[in-house]
Amino acid sequence: MQAAVDLARQQGVRLTPVRLRTLEILLETHQAMGAYEVLERLAAEGFGSQPPVAYRALDFLVQHGLAHRVQRLNAFAACLTPGHDHAPAFLICRSCNKVAEADVPAIRDAVGQAAGDSGFSVERMTVEVLGLCDRCAAGAEVRP
Amino acid sequence: MQAAVDLARQQGVRLTPVRLRTLEILLETHQAMGAYEVLERLAAEGFGSQPPVAYRALDFLVQHGLAHRVQRLNAFAACLTPGHDHAPAFLICRSCNKVAEADVPAIRDAVGQAAGDSGFSVERMTVEVLGLCDRCAAGAEVRP
DNA sequence: ACCATCATGTTATAAAATCACCCATGGCAA
């Protein structure tokens, strides 16, 4: 969290109240949150209540590497290692909906090579894995 | 294409007219198509004109490995190597919007191992790479 | 022929995302 603030200052970008609060909200849970869910929270705290408010803040965070978008869930999650310039893989538990961020450098290499062979130049990469986390695999396969 | 028909017969599933036509539509282009775009085509050919018609056909194709969903584009693309039980990576050109399917077994291994280490059991995996295809990188970086 | 099952069609609605416009702030140059 503090890392994020530092990083923003360092990059010379403005981590305004809405943006900061949005990041905090994401950090409060390890589950990915939908934009409208975030919006609800923001609105309850006196910020704007229309979709663009949430989308703009979230887009900003993603743009600056402070959060990630989880395509499969149409949701967002705070980045756990900001500033690390990573191509993380997301481990999405289909039972409890928690999202873990795994850094798997080998993926980047493998994809880079496969793409390079066909002349494709890689810019961004998303890896999302659906399955069961250890807790859910072990016991109650239910959503909390 | 013929492969798909064979595969369906072999699996004992019904490749009905809508489903077959949907697959053909996807195969006619190498670009991923949105559900509503497919729906338009289907409707113009006398099939139903409401969203569920397209979504059901597309879901069926995805379910049976004859097509893939490209999350990043909210779109669908025909599978080029059906029956191959693969976890393909998609190379999405942000200029011409074409989608190439690359089989990169190393990814599966790397992710499987990283996930296994944390007790996560993998069920499905999607890898999507955004960038420029060779043609677009070379010349006109414009959408057709 | 009968029934269970699967497939299709339709209406309606939900969920996710974007557009277009306006106003406030805050830095900066004249």
Added chain:
DNA sequence: TTGCCATGGGTGATTTTATAACATGATGGT
């Protein structure tokens, strides 16, 4: 100071994507 303009935020409306719920029709086994 004043005027300007770039950036960010607020709001209403709309577009795009996806599903729910229900009725009808086809298919295949017995």
